[in-house]
Amino acid sequence: MSDTAYRVDTTAAHPDMPTAEVGDYMALMKPRVMSLVVFTGLAGLLAAPGELHWLLSAVAVLAIAVGAGAAGAINMWYDRDIDAVMERTSQRPLPLGRVEPDEALTFGVVLACGSVLLMGLAVNFVAAGLLAASILFYVFVYTIWLKRRTPQNIVIGGAAGAFPPVIGWAAVTGTVGIESLVLFLIIFMWTPPHFWALALYRCGDYAAANVPMLPVVSGKRETKRQILIYSVLLAPVAMAPTLLGFAGWIYGSAAVLLGAIFIAGAVAVCRDDTDRSAKRVFGFSIFYLFALFALLVVDRAPGVAG
Amino acid sequence: MMAKEDGKTEKTYRSEMHRKQRTKNIAVMLLLVGFCVLVYFIAIIRMGGGD
Numbered sequence: 001m002s003d004t005a006y007r008v009d010t011t012a013a014h015p016d017m018p019t020a021e022v023g024d025y026m027a028l029m030k031p032r033v034m035s036l037v038v039f040t041g042l043a044g045l046l047a048a049p050g051e052l053h054w055l056l057s058a059v060a061v062l063a064i065a066v067g068a069g070a071a072g073a074i075n076m077w078y079d080r081d082i083d084a085v086m087e088r089t090s091q092r093p094l095p096l097g098r099v100e101p102d103e104a105l106t107f108g109v110v111l112a113c114g115s116v117l118l119m120g121l122a123v124n125f126v127a128a129g130l131l132a133a134s135i136l137f138y139v140f141v142y143t144i145w146l147k148r149r150t151p152q153n154i155v156i157g158g159a160a161g162a163f164p165p166v167i168g169w170a171a172v173t174g175t176v177g178i179e180s181l182v183l184f185l186i187i188f189m190w191t192p193p194h195f196w197a198l199a200l201y202r203c204g205d206y207a208a209a210n211v212p213m214l215p216v217v218s219g220k221r222e223t224k225r226q227i228l229i230y231s232v233l234l235a236p237v238a239m240a241p242t243l244l245g246f247a248g249w250i251y252g253s254a255a256v257l258l259g260a261i262f263i264a265g266a267v268a269v270c271r272d273d274t275d276r277s278a279k280r281v282f283g284f285s286i287f288y289l290f291a292l293f294a295l296l297v298v299d300r301a302p303g304v305a306g
Numbered sequence: 307m308m309a310k311e312d313g314k315t316e317k318t319y320r321s322e323m324h325r326k327q328r329t330k331n332i333a334v335m336l337l338l339v340g341f342c343v344l345v346y347f348i349a350i351i352r353m354g355g356g357d
Contacts, residue, residue: 019326022333053351059344122348 020103024093028076028104029069029111036289037068037164043293044165044183047246047300048172052123059122060171064164067115067131071138071160073108077101078143082209088202119171127171134163148210151217154199158191159184165293182240183296189234190289193227193266197282200224201275224270227281231266235259241296251292251299258288 041064045057052060076083076094084095093099099107112135120128142157162184169180199206199213200223206213215223238259242252265281272278 019323020330021326022329055347055351059348122352 020093020099024098025107027093028073028099028107029066030072030076031069033072033161034065034068036286037161038065039290040183040187040293041065041164041168043297044168044180045171046168046297047165047183048169048180050172052172056123057171060119060127060168063115063119063123063128063131064167066111067119067135068164070108070111070115071135073104073111074139075143077104077108078139079147080104082148082211085209086202086205088205119167123171124174126174126176127167130163130167130170130176134160134167137163149212151212151214153212154195154214155192158188158195161191162187179241179244179246182237182244183293185237185240186234186292187289189230189237190285193230193234193262194282194285194289196223196227196230197269197278197285200227200269200278201282224266228263228266228270231259231262235263238292246300247296248299251295254295255292258291262288 038061042061045052045060076092079089080092080094080101083089083092089095094101094104112132116128116132116135119131138157138160142153142160146153146157165183165187166176166180169183170176196214199215200220203213203215203220207216214226235256238255239252241247242249242255262281262284265277265284268277269281
């Protein structure tokens with residue numbers, strides 16, 4: 001290309017053209033969500049019996065992280081209209097006009113395909129298939145189908161976020177065992193009270209964007225009741241690794257204690273007319289999941305050690 | 307005077323745009339190089355029967 005042609009090209013630049021920075025692409029990948037996904041995926045990988053080369057383990061975690069980020073980018077592309085309305089999401093790169101919608105979609109699709117291929121070629125195709133399933137589930141089932149249609153969006157859609165430990169487990173073992181399904185079930189049962197606690201104090205945001213979250217459709221009272229029900233159901237599910245013999249009693253005792261605190265928090269939410277308890281439960285729920293999976297790795301039952 | 311200020315703004319805008327573009331290009335280059343190195347080591351491990 002000649003110098004003249006280059007000059008013509010740059011002069012044609014429109015002052016309103018997007019000027020995305022590297023950080024904007026990072027933001028598209030929802031780094032906070034990614035951290036939880038990476039942690040639970042790593043926990044599944046470390047808790048699994050068997051051995052995987054350390055570099056391939058790192059690649060598996062990288063693929064899980066990139067796959068989750070890709071799904072997040074596609075979600076932001078699809079939800080850019082409601083993200084612009086909601087206060088919590090209005091500062092994302094797409095509502096701010098820093099990244100073009102087509103660019104965000106391409107970014108997400110390329111990363112999604114790349115992460116699945118990398119997992120398949122470097123680790124195994126069971127883990128790659130599960131990673132692909134989790135991305136497709138998050139995009140098509142949760143984002144496109146459920147999110148704007150039903151207050152059960154979080155309940156069914158939560159399955160997408162429950163995949164990482166199963167993928168981590170499959171990366172090591174090449175299979176999906178009952179143990180990894182229990183880890184899936186823990187996150188599946190944890191997701192509704194976690195997101196409903198957030199929705200309780202962000203209710204106005206969701207209503208403005210016409211997203212049928214439970215507090216918007218059924219009211220705060222019913223949402224609080226559902227948070228309590230799910231936190232009670234979560235407690236025995238969280239105990240299952242010890243009861244099934246693939247975690248020790250340190251994990252089991254902690255699961256009982258953490259479960260009791262979670263239930264106490266849910267009771268407090270039911271009794272509290274302000275948003276304070278809901279905020280506390282939301283914060284605690286994040287700690288709960290991190291603590292539970294960390295302890296699962298630390299207190300892996302001796303017979304399971306690979 | 308106005309035209310001069312506009313010219314300055316335009317120049318500042320372009321230099322900012324080019325800076326951001328350069329940063330993006332470097333990030334993409336680093337990612338591609340990193341990816342190639344990663345694939346190389348994965349291939350070595352897989353060919354060596356490491357799993």
